Amino acid sequence: MLNHPPTILLVDDEPVNITLLECLLRVEGYKTLSATSGIEALTIAETSIPDLIILDIMMPGMDGFAVCQKLREDSNLQTIPIIFLTALDDDYSKLRGLEVMGDDFLTKPFKNNLLLQKIANMLRLQEMRSQQVKQEIKEKTKRQFSAAWNINLALSEKLRLFVPDQFLHRIAPNGVESIQLGNSQEEEITVLFCDIRKFTTICEGQTPSETFQWLNVFFTEMNACIMANNGFIDKYLGDALMAVFDRPESHPQDAVNGALMMQQKIIEFNKGRDKYNLEEPINIGIGIHTGKGIIGALGADSRIDSTVIGDVVNTASRLQELTKHYSCGIIASDSVISQLTQSEYFEVRWIDRVVPRGKQQAQDIYEVCGKSTPPTNKPLMLT
Structure with missing residues (x-):
């Protein structure tokens, strides 16, 4: 009544x-x-x-x-x-x-x-x-809310394909709606750059569709290696990728483990390269550096992107370029090598003391050769 x-x-x-x-x-x-x-x-x-x-x-x-x-x-x-x-x-x-x-x-x-x-x-x-x-309106509103919620969940899942969770909790601490230009965090991280050798030459002998097909398979394999070691891919750069490792106190070790796993996956990938019309095996070069970086939302009011900014990114990129000059698969900086824990035994080789292109200070660089069972009281071997 x-x-x-x-x-x-x-x-x-x-x-x-x-x-x-x-x-x-x-x-x-x-x-x-x-x-x-x-x-x-x-x-x-x-x-x-x-x-x-x-x-x-x-x-x-x-x-x-x-x-x-x-x-x-x-x-x-x-x-x-x-x-x-x-x-x-x-x-x-x-x-x-x-x-x-x-x-x-x-x-x-x-x-x-x-x-x-x-x-x-x-x-x-x-x-x-x-x-x-009123009841019909309530039920309709409930259905609409449920539908909107499901759509929001679907969009959130799709968004994660473009922006990893590790980015979202930094640039959108209160949900996707809170993303705005300038949201960021500064912290110590390890950055890994991976590049495909002679990519231009490979593409010359293929159609764009063939290249696109095997690139997606390649990046899927590399992403699995990175995620298995607590990292995430920041961006794909044509024939290259940039990954970030941010696990507290363990990110240098995670990055090195990820790089070694990536090299192993390339060997497996090359065994089936014929189905992608690849005449020569795919080779990659990897650069790894540890340092301070800002993870955040960068761009303009009308177009933003999640990214990492800092010297750590530039140095990792330069180290990747040096793998071509020194003919090795993985180069890591001294800041990475010095923080590797004693729980694993990495075989590394000092290469040189260099001033990377665009840098002013010299630093020691090392080739990461692999892993083996650590001898007693010798957690890290430098050759």
């Missing part, structure tokens, strides 16, 4: 009729509003929105049928129950009342109990319909 006294609008051009109805209805606990013309009734209905209207038909200016028709055309008023209360008793008037969608038709003089019962039933039915509509 209504949680407030129902308001009934009384419309009749005879004030005495309105007075009689007011006395009858107020005793039953109803609130009343009154109008003596159709125009006045429409104005009051628009401003007060009554729960029910008792409407006379024969009125000067605008009769009750016209008033009812206007009410049914107003989206805010069209569902208000309307009882015609009139001296008219002919079939044409009753039919006209149905045509303009009146809810009931009573002829004067009327029986008080009959009018009161009709009012009570109509208000109760209106409340039931209102509750049903």
Whole structure:
């Protein structure tokens, strides 16, 4: 039922009729509003929105049928129950009342109990319909929310194909909606660059579709090696990739393990290279460096990208380039080698002390040759 006294609008051009109805209805606990013309009734209905209207038909200016028709055309008023209360008793008037969608038709003089019962039933039915509509809206909203939630989950999963979780929790700490230009964190990380040797020459002997096919397989294999060692790929650079390792206190070791696994995967990949129309085996060069970097959202207001900025990135890239000059597969900086833990035995070889291109300070660089069982008290072997 209504949680407030129902308001009934009384419309009749005879004030005495309105007075009689007011006395009858107020005793039953109803609130009343009154109008003596159709125009006045429409104005009051628009401003007060009554729960029910008792409407006379024969009125000067605008009769009750016209008033009812206007009410049914107003989206805010069209569902208000309307009882015609009139001296008219002919079939044409009753039919006209149905045509303009009146809810009931009573002829004067009327029986008080009959009018009161009709009012009570109509208000109760209106409340039931209102509750049903509310429930339908609630169910529809629930379905829409569920659909939106599923879409959001699907989009989030798709977003992870472009932006790894390790980036998201830094640039979107409060969910995807919180991503904004400048969100970032500075921390010590290890960056790995991997490049395919003689890629241009390889592409010359293939169609673009063939190159695209084996590149996707290649990157899938490399990504698996990186993820298996707690890293993530920051970006693909045509024939190269940049990966980040950020596990606290273990990222240099993770990066070296990842690089060695990548080399092993290349051997397996090359065994099946014929199906990709690759005449020569694929070779890669890997550079690894540890240092401070900023992981964040970079770009412009209308276009941002997740990335890593810092000297650690530039140095790792330069070390990868040096693998060509020194003819070796993996080159790591002294900052990487010095932090390798004693839990694993890496075979590394000092190569040179160099000033990488674009740098000013010299640093020792090492070739990572592989792993073996560590001898007692010799966790790291430098040759």
